[in-house]
Amino acid sequence: MAENFDAENAENLPEIEKQWAVKATHHAETYWKLISSIPGSKLRLTPCDDEIYAAFLVTFPNFNIKNIDEDNFKSEKSKAKWREFHRGLENKVEDHNFGTLLRKRADGEYGPDNGLFATRLQFYAIEIARNKQGLNDVHCKK
Template sequence: MAGFEHDLKELGVQGISSVGKALSSRAEDYVNDQHLEQSWAIMTMKYAETHFKLLQSYDATTLRLTASDDEIYSMFMEKFNNLKLELLTPDDLKSEAAKTAWREYCNYFEGKVEDFNFATLLRLDVTKEYTEENTIIVPRVQFLAIEIARNRRHMNTMHHVTS
């Protein structure tokens, strides 16, 4: 994925300063910061763009997104085997029951997957690209679980552009 250092350079001094201040503040002192929100939006969009470029450039069935792909997929299959990965709905991911199940799943990977809980854009319809209508914000490890499963089930192969 895109280098973190590169993203920081694009934020500039003011953006980095805003992020640093927000991270070092007490939760009760936290207020929405336009620079922080802009920085987050830039980083998540760059991650989504990079992900889709990977799908277009490589055979998704052989693509590894993390060193923990096997464990992420195995646990996903145990807990969410019946999830319709072709076309997800917000309720599949955000209903009270889903949030409870996903929270347990995601928290298992704390300390095992870098930025496991970082907000990440996920495509709802596997056949489409990242658009405002086709994305939902999820924790990074939830994105990874779904996209690894889609890759292994050959659902993302349609995006591979052969030369």
């Protein structure tokens, strides 16, 4: 059965979409609480943050982590680069392909105008870069 599964033509079941939304929202809320209480520059999100960060810089040297251009992020060219990025790290990150909410602007909170859908590995790559570059430190309430 699984070998004949066609993801492109699979039906979107409302119950599964609700479960994804609950899990993705919980992940976003947890991450926001984390960067609101600890400077991002002091955080490690995975055991392989340095490897993810190095691969991200090589694959996406000009990626604007402060303000993500959603149209560019979701373009076919960008999707192909992200697929290649995933191939190199998919065995290092649990749930690497799970749907996750990502803030478009590093200086803002999660919200309807500041969120987009990404994979867990995309989230890690961008948020690790934001943390290492100190962009999330502004959210820490001392």
